[in-house]
Amino acid sequence: DSGVTQTPKHLITATGQRVTLRCSPRSGDLSVYWYQQSLDQGLQFLIQYYNGEERAKGNILERFSAQQFPDLHSELNLSSLELGDSALYFCASSTMSMNTEAFFGQGTRLTVV
Amino acid sequence: GEDVEQSLFLSVREGDSSVINCTYTDSSSTYLYWYKQEPGAGLQLLTYIFSNMDMKQDQRLTVLLNKKDKHLSLRIADTQTGDSAIYFCAESRISGNTPLVFGKGTRLSVIA
Numbered sequence: 001d002s003g004v005t006q007t008p009k010h011l012i013t014a015t016g017q018r019v020t021l022r023c024s025p026r027s028g029d030l031s032v033y034w035y036q037q038s039l040d041q042g043l044q045f046l047i048q049y050y051n052g053e054e055r056a057k058g059n060i061l062e063r064f065s066a067q068q069f070p071d072l073h074s075e076l077n078l079s080s081l082e083l084g085d086s087a088l089y090f091c092a093s094s095t096m097s098m099n100t101e102a103f104f105g106q107g108t109r110l111t112v113v
Numbered sequence: 114g115e116d117v118e119q120s121l122f123l124s125v126r127e128g129d130s131s132v133i134n135c136t137y138t139d140s141s142s143t144y145l146y147w148y149k150q151e152p153g154a155g156l157q158l159l160t161y162i163f164s165n166m167d168m169k170q171d172q173r174l175t176v177l178l179n180k181k182d183k184h185l186s187l188r189i190a191d192t193q194t195g196d197s198a199i200y201f202c203a204e205s206r207i208s209g210n211t212p213l214v215f216g217k218g219t220r221l222s223v224i225a
Binding site: 102 | 212216
């Protein structure tokens with residue numbers, strides 16, 4: 001158990017809908033990262049938050065957004081969903097803004113039908 | 114730019130050694146990692162190596178780094194069926210605001 005908790009584990013939704021994925025980092029970790037894992041693209045970095053502020057942005061679509069709350073949990077919002085958004089979404093956390101060791105959650109499997 | 118390459122598949126017999134290779138392009142990479150992903154699970158950090166090291170050993174795992182060739186390898190001694198998984202190589206720079214860049218993963222199959 002990495003200590004990073006993601007909910008829900010599975011999500012099935014229709015095209016055009018909006019979903020929210022939640023991540024609770026390890027106790028004491030200030031940095032949260034979101035990654036998307038799909039078969040064709042591999043693991044793609046989406047966005048990083050550090051202590052409530054956006055720190056780095058990767059290949060995140062404009063339809064996607066995220067935030068980190070004062071209690072350090074984070075949410076990833078995906079809207080106007082398309083079939084191609086179906087993927088495994090991972091959250092990771094680390095103690096510093098520079099991730100020497102990032103610990104991953106079990107992921108949320110999103111299926112868009 | 115940042116790019117991490119791995120071969121996609123490796124098959125070994127139980128008890129043999131496995132060697133998973135990775136090349137990267139970013140010469141400013143400071144930390145290089147190996148993660149393991151079992152079916153239906155998240156990524157588990159196996160080990161990492163700092164770029165000023167050539168080798169790191171941790172029980173059955175040996176990491177070799179050739180910084181000149183930007184080549185990283187993970188050797189698993191006495192490979193077991195429980196080692197069957199996807200292994201990801203990843204890099205990061207310590208300069209901050211640099212998330213992990215992953216390879217596409219090597220699927221290791223261990224044949225009993």
